[in-house]
Amino acid sequence: MINLLDLDRQQMRDLFTDSPYRGSQLFAWVFGKAVPGLDAMTSLPKSLRAELSRGYTISYPEHVEVQASSDGTEKHAWRLHDGLIIESVLMPEKSHWSLCISSQAGCAMGCAFCYTATMGFHRNLETSEIVSQVLSLLRLYPDRKIRNVVFMGMGEPLLNYGNVVKAIRILTDPDGPHFSKRRITVSTCGIVPALEGICRETEAALAVSLNSPVNAVRERLMPVTRKYPLPELLDALKSCRLPNRRRITVEYVLVRGINDSVRDARELVRILHGLKVKVNLIPFNPWPGCPLEAPDPEAVSSFEEVLKDSPYAVMVRKEKGRDILAACGQLAGGAQARGEKARVPHGGAHD
Numbered sequence: 001m002i003n004l005l006d007l008d009r010q011q012m013r014d015l016f017t018d019s020p021y022r023g024s025q026l027f028a029w030v031f032g033k034a035v036p037g038l039d040a041m042t043s044l045p046k047s048l049r050a051e052l053s054r055g056y057t058i059s060y061p062e063h064v065e066v067q068a069s070s071d072g073t074e075k076h077a078w079r080l081h082d083g084l085i086i087e088s089v090l091m092p093e094k095s096h097w098s099l100c101i102s103s104q105a106g107c108a109m110g111c112a113f114c115y116t117a118t119m120g121f122h123r124n125l126e127t128s129e130i131v132s133q134v135l136s137l138l139r140l141y142p143d144r145k146i147r148n149v150v151f152m153g154m155g156e157p158l159l160n161y162g163n164v165v166k167a168i169r170i171l172t173d174p175d176g177p178h179f180s181k182r183r184i185t186v187s188t189c190g191i192v193p194a195l196e197g198i199c200r201e202t203e204a205a206l207a208v209s210l211n212s213p214v215n216a217v218r219e220r221l222m223p224v225t226r227k228y229p230l231p232e233l234l235d236a237l238k239s240c241r242l243p244n245r246r247r248i249t250v251e252y253v254l255v256r257g258i259n260d261s262v263r264d265a266r267e268l269v270r271i272l273h274g275l276k277v278k279v280n281l282i283p284f285n286p287w288p289g290c291p292l293e294a295p296d297p298e299a300v301s302s303f304e305e306v307l308k309d310s311p312y313a314v315m316v317r318k319e320k321g322r323d324i325l326a327a328c329g330q331l332a333g334g335a336q337a338r339g340e341k342a343r344v345p346h347g348g349a350h351d
Contacts (some may be wrong), residue, residue: 001057004030005128005135008166009173022048024175030058031176034135060132061086063140076137080105080129084122086154087332088133090146097141098148101133103164104155109189110223111209113253115287115332116154124160130167134177150185152207154332158191158198168202187251192228192236199240207249207280208237212259213267221258230271237275247276247313254300255284256293265306278313285319287332 004012004026012030013023022044029041037058038049064085065077072092077085089100107114108121134149149171151157157164164186171179186198187207199206212218212230219225237248250272254260268279281304284294295303300316307314 001059002055003059003126003128004056005058005060005132006126008127008170009175026052027173028175031131031135031170031173032178034139036060059128060136061129063136076133078129078133078136080125086125086129086133088137088153090137090141093147096145096147098150099134099137099146100150100152101130102153102155103130103151103157103160107155108159109156111189112221113211113255113284113290113292115290118289119154119332124163125155127163127166127170130163131170134171138177147179148183148185149179150187150207152185152187156189156191157186158188158194161194161198165198165201168204172202182246185249189222189224190228190233190236191224192232195236196240199242203243205246205249206240206242207251208233209251209253210268211251211253211255213264213271214259217259221253221255234271234275237277242276247278250277250279250312251282252279253282253284254295254303256295256299258292260295260299260303262302262306265303269307269310269312272312278315279307281307281314281316283316283319 007015007030009024009027011023012027013020015026016022025043026041029035029044033040035041035058038044038053038056041049044052059081061078061080063076064079065075067075069075074090076088076090078088079085084105086102086105088102091098091100102125104124105122106119107116110117134146138146151164168181168184168186171177171184172181181203182205184202185205185207186202187209188195188198189209195206195208198204209222210218210233211221215225215230218230240248242248252259252268272279281300283300284292286292286294304314304316
């Protein structure tokens with residue numbers, strides 16, 4: 001059985017060579033209305049639904065757990081068909097919600113500050129497993145305005161390039177969830193060969209995890225630097241063609257005694273010369289067993305002040321969900337990682 005959640009609009013149209021408009025109808029039911037099954041597609045003839053049911057299905061991962069933080073953030077865990085657990089994070093903003101989703105089960109990048117790295121890498125997520133994180137929560141919370149989708153959860157999105165690109169096309173389709181391309185962000189550790197393509201093919205916002213202006217220090221924090229050294233990454237970012245008034249977000253995780261000095265800040269300003277970027281400072285979020293430490297608040301403030309006196313906009317990210325290991329770099333497979341029995345409260349997290 002083929003999961004319809006794995007097909008984009010053109011693939012659905014190709015199912016109906018004599019009447020491709022039926023494919024567009026099918027797409028709107030599957031992704032626009034997020035129906036759970038073929039029987040709900042009342043604009044399609046019963047005979048056509050019966051024929052489709054012999055080879056196609058709509059299959060979502062199992063929603064196995066939701067944890068609510070004291071700040072309103074929610075961490076949702078999903079069990080995939082092979083038993084693997086992935087996580088998504090739903091974050092409240094002033095007038096809307098932002099959703100952080102995963103693109104892989106585990107991660108192969110081995111970044112020293114990331115809890116997901118301790119899981120190792122299991123596999124890429126299918127397109128259906130990516131978009132279902134969004135569709136499931138849109139159905140579960142119809143009264144919430146989920147406006148932003150960020151690929152900042154488990155995994156490196158650019159190492160699952162084809163499925164991530166297809167998922168973005170589905171999520172931004174006018175007959176699907178119809179998210180603005182400006183409201184979709186892909187965060188990467190810097191897979192150089194894929195950077196130009198992801199900007200061109202999706203027009204999604206791009207965020208790059210930099211974390212040190214010194215190649216040797218970045219290599220210590222991010223082993224991917226051995227394959228794609230910092231100068232090569234910076235050259236690739238300069239080559240990315242961005243839509244008007246769009247800037248690349250440079251994500252910088254501040255770790256005590258490693259990359260959080262005023263000297264590091266000044267060097268960061270120097271190497272960013274010529275790039276259209278804004279800087280997002282992220283104080284390191286500790287997790288169980290990690291030898292790294294969060295920076296002192298004074299160090300964060302001093303680092304920020306250097307950047308404020310530069311051409312680049314800077315913001316210190318207010319971390320959410322730290323008490324449930326849902327903040328940046330803290331995702332690691334939910335109930336599976338803790339060895340606990342999963343639980344889902346009836347009616348969602350706030351009932």
